[in-house]
Amino acid sequence: MDLIADHISHRFGALEVLDGVSFTVGAGEVVAIVGPSGCGKSTLLSILGGLLRPSAGSAELRGAPPPDSLNPLTFVFQDFALLPWCTVEENVEFPLLHAALAVSECRAVVEDALRRTSLSDFRTTYPKQLSGGMRQRVGIARALAVRPAILLMDEPLSALDSQTRELLMEDFVGLLADGAMGAVYVTHNLEEAVRLADRIVVLSRRPGRVREVVAIPMTRGERGDIRAREKLVSLQSELWSLIREEAIDAEREVQHA
Amino acid sequence: MLDRAQTPKASKPGDLETAPRPVTFRGAGFAPKAGRYSGWIALVLAIGLWQLAGSAGLVNPLFLPTPISIARAIWQLAISGALWHHLSYSIMRIGTGWILGTIAGVIVGFAIGLSSLARGVGITFISALFPIPKIALLPLLILWLGIGEQPKIATIALGVFFSTAISVYGGVDNVPRNLIRMAQSFNVPFHAIVRRVIWPGALPSILSGFRITASVALLLVVSAEMIGAEYGIGAFVLQAGNLMQTDQLLAGVVILSLFGLAVGKLISLLEARLLHWR
Numbered sequence: 001m002d003l004i005a006d007h008i009s010h011r012f013g014a015l016e017v018l019d020g021v022s023f024t025v026g027a028g029e030v031v032a033i034v035g036p037s038g039c040g041k042s043t044l045l046s047i048l049g050g051l052l053r054p055s056a057g058s059a060e061l062r063g064a065p066p067p068d069s070l071n072p073l074t075f076v077f078q079d080f081a082l083l084p085w086c087t088v089e090e091n092v093e094f095p096l097l098h099a100a101l102a103v104s105e106c107r108a109v110v111e112d113a114l115r116r117t118s119l120s121d122f123r124t125t126y127p128k129q130l131s132g133g134m135r136q137r138v139g140i141a142r143a144l145a146v147r148p149a150i151l152l153m154d155e156p157l158s159a160l161d162s163q164t165r166e167l168l169m170e171d172f173v174g175l176l177a178d179g180a181m182g183a184v185y186v187t188h189n190l191e192e193a194v195r196l197a198d199r200i201v202v203l204s205r206r207p208g209r210v211r212e213v214v215a216i217p218m219t220r221g222e223r224g225d226i227r228a229r230e231k232l233v234s235l236q237s238e239l240w241s242l243i244r245e246e247a248i249d250a251e252r253e254v255q256h257a
Numbered sequence: 258m259l260d261r262a263q264t265p266k267a268s269k270p271g272d273l274e275t276a277p278r279p280v281t282f283r284g285a286g287f288a289p290k291a292g293r294y295s296g297w298i299a300l301v302l303a304i305g306l307w308q309l310a311g312s313a314g315l316v317n318p319l320f321l322p323t324p325i326s327i328a329r330a331i332w333q334l335a336i337s338g339a340l341w342h343h344l345s346y347s348i349m350r351i352g353t354g355w356i357l358g359t360i361a362g363v364i365v366g367f368a369i370g371l372s373s374l375a376r377g378v379g380i381t382f383i384s385a386l387f388p389i390p391k392i393a394l395l396p397l398l399i400l401w402l403g404i405g406e407q408p409k410i411a412t413i414a415l416g417v418f419f420s421t422a423i424s425v426y427g428g429v430d431n432v433p434r435n436l437i438r439m440a441q442s443f444n445v446p447f448h449a450i451v452r453r454v455i456w457p458g459a460l461p462s463i464l465s466g467f468r469i470t471a472s473v474a475l476l477l478v479v480s481a482e483m484i485g486a487e488y489g490i491g492a493f494v495l496q497a498g499n500l501m502q503t504d505q506l507l508a509g510v511v512i513l514s515l516f517g518l519a520v521g522k523l524i525s526l527l528e529a530r531l532l533h534w535r
Binding site: 049050051071073074075077079081083084085086094095097098126128146 | 435436438439440441442443444445446449453454457458532534535
């Protein structure tokens with residue numbers, strides 16, 4: 001199943017946030033969206049996920065979702081969005097309660113999601129008792145439980161410390177390794193983008209327009225190699241040079257706002 | 258590499274330039290904690306002093322009866338059955354008025370919290386009517402509903418309704434929007450979002466509202482019973498005051514205070530049970 005951004009524009013009142021953004025996320029493909037602060041990355045993700053109606057253009061799906069998918073487009077949120085009154089298990093189960101699943105099947109799906117995210121020992125724990133990284137794991141387990149075709153990840157690591165970010169990045173690489181699931185990964189962290197994405201959509205400063213689409217010329221499996229890392233660092237520098245001036249301008253704009 | 262150089266020693270003790278001295282602690286205060294027994298100890302001390310002053314004849318017992326005479330009055334009320342008689346009337350009025358006001362307040366509060374139309378209309382009405390002292394409406398309610406239990410119960414229900422509606426829509430407004438968006442992103446139906454996200458998210462505010470409405474109901478039942486009732490704690494206190502039976506009057510006041518404490522404790526238990534996740 002493909003996800004298509006078709007000339008998406010959006011404005012909040014007089015503030016123009018996005019202008020004619022178009023790109024396609026193919027089945028099993030990981031596309032990162034980067035750009036200066038305030039360029040509309042998260043707004044674009046909300047539109048792609050059907051949580052915000054665009055002022056113009058549209059988000060479209062092409063092709064059938066996987067037959068067992070309960071929610072083809074599934075978000076992983078920056079702030080985890082866990083229900084504080086539910087345990088880890090109940091949070092993972094939450095999106096399944098309204099799906100037409102037998103109790104035993106629901107239980108099996110939850111078990112599988114908890115196992116894949118190493119949360120089986122924390123099933124009765126409440127979110128407030130967990131670290132930031134563990135909370136995000138619960139968010140990922142909840143997303144996996146509905147067997148998405150495309151994960152919509154809105155800066156999922158930005159609220160975490162660097163060690164936890166590294167560990168969760170390894171988890172993402174593992175989860176996306178078999179190509180069964182695609183992802184749109186919004187981030188301001190270029191290192192994360194080059195490590196995870198097949199293609200990187202670079203947005204200009206507000207109103208966000210597609211400035212460039214950069215393909216990463218190696219598989220995610222190859223990126224762990226030391227020589228590949230050099231190439232990734234050089235790609236990261238290229239990306240930074242693309243957005244540096246605009247990032248400085250955007251920063252100044254925020255300071256003067 | 259770690260710097261293992263010795264700290265230079267003071268040439269003379271007390272030399273401010275070179276002698277090491279502890280950093281002044283500046284982080285004290287602004288974190289008050291109630292001692293576990295301090296409140297009870299203070300209460301016992303105050304009652305003890307009050308009793309001593311009364312027993313020593315320093316205070317006229319007509320103006321301020323001693324705690325022992327108040328306790329005796331409560332005991333006599335209890336064994337005569339009058340206490341239960343008055344209390345049962347008050348509890349019936351509070352219970353009925355509170356339940357009716359709470360049900361209406363929760364429904365209207367949720368409507369205001371979830372519907373643009375209800376919000377537009379409801380907030381205007383609530384803002385206009387909430388500040389009115391509800392006891393001022395009792396004569397009008399007597400005209401409308403007749404002399405009997407209904408106007409007293411309606412007064413309590415009105416008082417409870419406004420505070421409940423405000424705390425409920427405030428609670429609904431304060432449910433983190435990201436949780437609602439999360440549920441929407443999983444295609445959770447509207448009724449399930451209300452039941453599984455908004456209701457538990459608003460519950461802390463709703464229970465805080467219950468604490469306030471319990472006090473409002475107590476205040477209004479006493480006022481209403483003082484205006485037009487034969488039985489009830491408010492009526493009993495008024496009668497005792499008219500007959501200058503100050504020990505009976507204060508017995509009624511103590512019973513009201515104990516009743517308020519019991520309701521507060523009940524709500525605390527409810528909070529501990531329902532909000533254990535906080």
